[in-house]
Amino acid sequence: MNEFYPLAIAELKHDTRDMLVVRLAVPPDLREKFRYRAGQHVVVRQNIEGEELRRHYSICASEAEQELRIGIKKIADGVFSQWAHENLRVGDKIDISPPTGHFGWPHIASRRVSESGGNISVSESGGNVSVNESGGNINEGQHFLMIAAGSGITPILSLMTTILAANATNRVTLVYGNRATGSVIFREEIAALKDRYLDRLAVLHILSREPQEIDALHGRITAAKMLHLAHRWIDFPTIDQAFLCGPAAMMEDVVMALRNSGLAAERIQREMFTVNAAPRLLSRRVVAADHAALIEFIIDGHRQNVQITNRTDSLLETALAHGLEVRYSCKSGVCATCRCKILAGKVDMDASYALEDYEIARGFVLACQAYPVSDKMTVDFDCDS
Numbered sequence: 001m002n003e004f005y006p007l008a009i010a011e012l013k014h015d016t017r018d019m020l021v022v023r024l025a026v027p028p029d030l031r032e033k034f035r036y037r038a039g040q041h042v043v044v045r046q047n048i049e050g051e052e053l054r055r056h057y058s059i060c061a062s063e064a065e066q067e068l069r070i071g072i073k074k075i076a077d078g079v080f081s082q083w084a085h086e087n088l089r090v091g092d093k094i095d096i097s098p099p100t101g102h103f104g105w106p107h108i109a110s111r112r113v114s115e116s117g118g119n120i121s122v123s124e125s126g127g128n129v130s131v132n133e134s135g136g137n138i139n140e141g142q143h144f145l146m147i148a149a150g151s152g153i154t155p156i157l158s159l160m161t162t163i164l165a166a167n168a169t170n171r172v173t174l175v176y177g178n179r180a181t182g183s184v185i186f187r188e189e190i191a192a193l194k195d196r197y198l199d200r201l202a203v204l205h206i207l208s209r210e211p212q213e214i215d216a217l218h219g220r221i222t223a224a225k226m227l228h229l230a231h232r233w234i235d236f237p238t239i240d241q242a243f244l245c246g247p248a249a250m251m252e253d254v255v256m257a258l259r260n261s262g263l264a265a266e267r268i269q270r271e272m273f274t275v276n277a278a279p280r281l282l283s284r285r286v287v288a289a290d291h292a293a294l295i296e297f298i299i300d301g302h303r304q305n306v307q308i309t310n311r312t313d314s315l316l317e318t319a320l321a322h323g324l325e326v327r328y329s330c331k332s333g334v335c336a337t338c339r340c341k342i343l344a345g346k347v348d349m350d351a352s353y354a355l356e357d358y359e360i361a362r363g364f365v366l367a368c369q370a371y372p373v374s375d376k377m378t379v380d381f382d383c384d385s
């Protein structure tokens with residue numbers, strides 16, 4: 001399950017001083033494995049000074065391109081990103097896992113998802129649809145609101161280009177926050193998209209450290225800013241779906257504004273790239289720490305029983321400690337690479353930033369954040385819906 005493949009670097013390009021865009025060559029025999037949907041990410045694995053590091057990076061190219069391009073932003077204390085900026089060369093091979101993740105999907109399809117009593121009902125919303133490469137449908141005439149901050153633009157760019165190319169009537173409004181013009185990642189690509197889809201793409205750059213002629217375009221993306229923008233440029237009632245990618249605090253604030261403006265929760269989807277460390281809920285687990293439990297893991301169609309003598313380890317830690325090959329990256333509840341479904345039993349979850357409410361209602365958890373509560377459990381890593 002936790003497959004990695006050594007892929008050669010075909011191209012390296014600095015989009016801004018801190019953003020290195022890496023294009024990876026996918027050999028013909030791996031093309032199906034690496035076929036991606038807009039909004040998905042890959043996990044990069046690298047051994048640095050004896051330690052195996054894993055990082056997840058969103059794919060920034062559109063679905064139609066099927067070009068494996070990721071952006072690695074240099075982080076001040078980021079061991080992997082610093083290493084990548086200094087060491088990667090064209091022709092080098094790096095370990096990459098096949099695309100995964102649910103951001104943007106199935107929400108860009110022609111479905112309206114609603115929850116009732118824990119059950120999910122999916123209904124077609126009518127109108128014409130076009131089929132994208134991965135087999136999903138994208139309705140015509142929809143208005144998508146995209147909100148990104150900094151490197152949060154990577155999955156958003158993939159979604160935007162996919163949605164705009166899918167048919168001739170979809171509209172996208174992008175609200176994109178950065179410090180200054182020089183730090184706007186994919187500035188040229190976004191400008192080219194704007195030229196191409198003049199009537200269907202609106203772009204609002206919000207800059208925090210550069211004065212703007214229009215005051216509303218200066219500052220940070222907050223709930224108040226969104227309401228201000230809505231007053232002049234964004235017609236909230238016309239929005240069919242909203243996608244956000246950025247820091248947790250920004251997204252929580254903006255989601256509140258969107259909800260207060262009448263956008264239903266199931267029409268808002270978030271992807272987080274950073275999170276403030278959440279306090280671990282150890283106190284609850286200390287009570288049950290000495291209790292044994294039997295966990296059945298389902299991975300790649302195989303069932304394996306693991307007997308544990310205490311419940312202090314997460315499902316991910318338990319699986320890895322018993323030699324099971326499960327996928328993971330951040331281990332901090334951000335990337336959703338370790339998403340799995342609880343078929344029987346109960347867990348406590350520390351953080352669930354990377355899951356939408358409807359996924360939790362369906363029984364999905366993050367293995368790196370989930371701790372056994374029941375004496376017997378079944379955990380399915382294969383289930384996708």
Ligand code: FES
Pocket residue numbers: 327328329330331332333334335336337338339354366367368369
């Ligand atoms: S490994 Fe990233 S959310 Fe669990």
